Amino acid sequence: MGAKKIKPVRKPQKKPAPPPDTAFERAKKWADKNYALLMGIGGAALFAIILAWGFISHDRSKQAQACTDYGLLAQRLPAEDKVSAADWEKIVPDLARFISEYRDTALALDAGIELAKAYFETKRYEDAVKTGEEALRLAPSGHNLRPLIMYQLGYAYEADGKADEAARTWKDLKEMGVVEFEREADWNLARIYESKKEFDKAAEMYRSASQSPGDFPPAGLIDLQIARVKAEK
Numbered sequence: 118m119g120a121k122k123i124k125p126v127r128k129p130q131k132k133p134a135p136p137p138d139t140a141f142e143r144a145k146k147w148a149d150k151n152y153a154l155l156m157g158i159g160g161a162a163l164f165a166i167i168l169a170w171g172f173i174s175h176d177r178s179k180q181a182q183a184c185t186d187y188g189l190l191a192q193r194l195p196a197e198d199k200v201s202a203a204d205w206e207k208i209v210p211d212l213a214r215f216i217s218e219y220r221d222t223a224l225a226l227d228a229g230i231e232l233a234k235a236y237f238e239t240k241r242y243e244d245a246v247k248t249g250e251e252a253l254r255l256a257p258s259g260h261n262l263r264p265l266i267m268y269q270l271g272y273a274y275e276a277d278g279k280a281d282e283a284a285r286t287w288k289d290l291k292e293m294g295v296v297e298f299e300r301e302a303d304w305n306l307a308r309i310y311e312s313k314k315e316f317d318k319a320a321e322m323y324r325s326a327s328q329s330p331g332d333f334p335p336a337g338l339i340d341l342q343i344a345r346v347k348a349e350k
Contacts, residue, residue, distance in 0.1 A: 183219040187228065190215055194231060195238075205238040226255050226262060233269055242277035249273050264295045271305060284309045300329035304339065307346075316346045 190211055195204040212232040216225050229252035236245035249270035256263045267290045274283035284306060291302040307322030323343045327336060 179219070180222055183215075183222040183224045186215060186219070187224045190228070202239045205235040209235050209239070226252060229255065230262065230266060230269065233266075233273065237269065237273055237276065240276075242273055245273040246270070246277050246279070264290060264293055264298055267293075268298055268301075271302075275305070275309070280309050280312065296330055300326050300331040301333065303329055304334050307342065311342070311346055311349075314349075316350045319346045320350070 190208075193208055193211070195201060195208070209232065212228050212235060215228045216232065219225050219228075229248055233245050233248040233252060236242070236248055249266060252266045253263070253270065256266055267286050271283050271286040271290065274280075274286060287302045287306045287309070290298055291306070303322045303326035307319045307326060310316075310319035310322060320343060323339055323346065326334070327339045327343070
């Protein structure tokens with residue numbers, strides 16, 4: 118027998134290996150696979166941007182509207198030289214409405230000061246105190262309107278029968294060193310001390326008032342008060 122022939126075995130050829138993925142290609146594959154997720158994230162980000170823009174636009178629009186409305190309201194405020202309780206009474210509801218509608222705007226503080234004054238002029242002293250205290254909370258330390266608020270609040274406290282609170286407010290105002298209010302602050306402190314029969318303190322504050330710049334109270338009135346408390350000692 119002849120030798121058995123062995124069938125030649127063809128060696129299978131190896132397929133060429135694919136080139137390794139680049140970072141870009143891996144990212145592209147992931148993006149293709151997670152398209153819906155990406156669209157959701159992108160939509161949320163876009164929505165957040167639109168929402169933020171909307172809030173900013175709304176805030177600017179509200180500030181602009183507040184300026185317009187308060188400008189019209191300010192024109193109706195009674196003139197300083199023509200103080201009338203009836204005129205102030207008419208403006209009270211509109212000032213209160215403005216504060217309620219534009220509470221988060223800077224002009225709400227201005228309206229609060231005017232409302233406190235309106236309450237004072239209409240002899241609603243308790244309301245004047247509450248409104249003045251709220252205005253003071255809205256005006257941080259160093260705010261340019263804070264001295265004016267304290268000035269009004271000092272008179273409102275005293276008119277509402279709260280002499281101790283009034284004295285504290287006048288002291289705080291005096292310590293702020295606002296020249297325009299020093300003379301009147303000293304004078305009001307002196308009057309409160311005099312009402313409590315603390316004549317030494319009253320005389321000291323009257324003398325301080327007479328030495329402070331300004332023409333109210335007039336020097337002649339202060340001199341009379343100094344003479345009176347000296348006689349009471």
